[in-house]
Amino acid sequence: DAGVIQSPRHEVTEMGQEVTLRCKPISGHNSLFWYRQTMMRGLELLIYFNNNVPIDDSGMPEDRFSAKMPNASFSTLKIQPSEPRDSAVYFCASSLTAMSNQPQHFGDGTRLSIL
Amino acid sequence: DQQVKQNSPSLSVQEGRISILNCDYTNSMFDYFLWYKKYPAEGPTFLISISSIKDKNEDGRFTVFLNKSAKHLSLHIVPSQPGDSAVYFCAATNSGGSNYKLTFGKGTLLTVNP
Numbered sequence: 001d002a003g004v005i006q007s008p009r010h011e012v013t014e015m016g017q018e019v020t021l022r023c024k025p026i027s028g029h030n031s032l033f034w035y036r037q038t039m040m041r042g043l044e045l046l047i048y049f050n051n052n053v054p055i056d057d058s059g060m061p062e063d064r065f066s067a068k069m070p071n072a073s074f075s076t077l078k079i080q081p082s083e084p085r086d087s088a089v090y091f092c093a094s095s096l097t098a099m100s101n102q103p104q105h106f107g108d109g110t111r112l113s114i115l
Numbered sequence: 116d117q118q119v120k121q122n123s124p125s126l127s128v129q130e131g132r133i134s135i136l137n138c139d140y141t142n143s144m145f146d147y148f149l150w151y152k153k154y155p156a157e158g159p160t161f162l163i164s165i166s167s168i169k170d171k172n173e174d175g176r177f178t179v180f181l182n183k184s185a186k187h188l189s190l191h192i193v194p195s196q197p198g199d200s201a202v203y204f205c206a207a208t209n210s211g212g213s214n215y216k217l218t219f220g221k222g223t224l225l226t227v228n229p
Contacts (some may be wrong), residue, residue: 004158031215043159043204056216075172091158100147100210101166104217106158 002108012113018080021110025094035091036113050098118142121220134192138205145207153202156170
């Protein structure tokens with residue numbers, strides 16, 4: 001079975017450019033999560049969706065960040081304009097439902113570098 | 116304010132011996148805990164979990180112990196194998212909350228030496 005698929009795997013771009021990260025969750029999973037991993041803050045939740053609806057976006061750092069889930073098989077995380085401090089590894093994860101006993105399955109991440 | 120803390124950034128053990136990874140939490144509302152394992156250039160993968168109604172959960176070589184009064188949990192790997200070398204993340208959540216959210220520790224790098 002295909003796991004969570006993220007693209008691109010690596011992105012290097014210049015400050016001020018728009019960045020779009022993509023995620024395809026596991027088929028049949030109803031919950032989708034976006035995380036950011038940095039050395040300073042570790043792995044932190046940015047936003048999560050349940051049945052394509054954003055439930056909690058309190059982790060989104062600022063208005064430059066936005067996330068959408070237009071359908072059950074696709075989500076995007078957009079940064080506009082990007083800044084060097086946005087450099088991190090961004091993970092997408094999905095689970096059957098948003099319940100604690102349903103483990104989250106992670107993609108392999110997008111390593112983002114903003115110059 | 117770090118609600119889930121893994122105070123050892125790294126741990127090195129010999130193959131065949133026991134690995135003990137520790138995790139402390141401060142939020143008394145947390146009642147469900149998970150361990151994830153992460154290899155370089157891959158996403159974290161779920162390993163084992165425990166509910167606060169238990170104090171131990173075992174799955175093969177992996178056992179998680181929970182001490183609620185101390186707000187402490189640990190992951191035991193016995194026997195340790197070189198393939199267990201990875202970063203281990205502890206995570207916690209409030210299963211009864213209206214908002215499902217995992218809070219992760221910063222991870223412990225385990226190295227198992229042959």
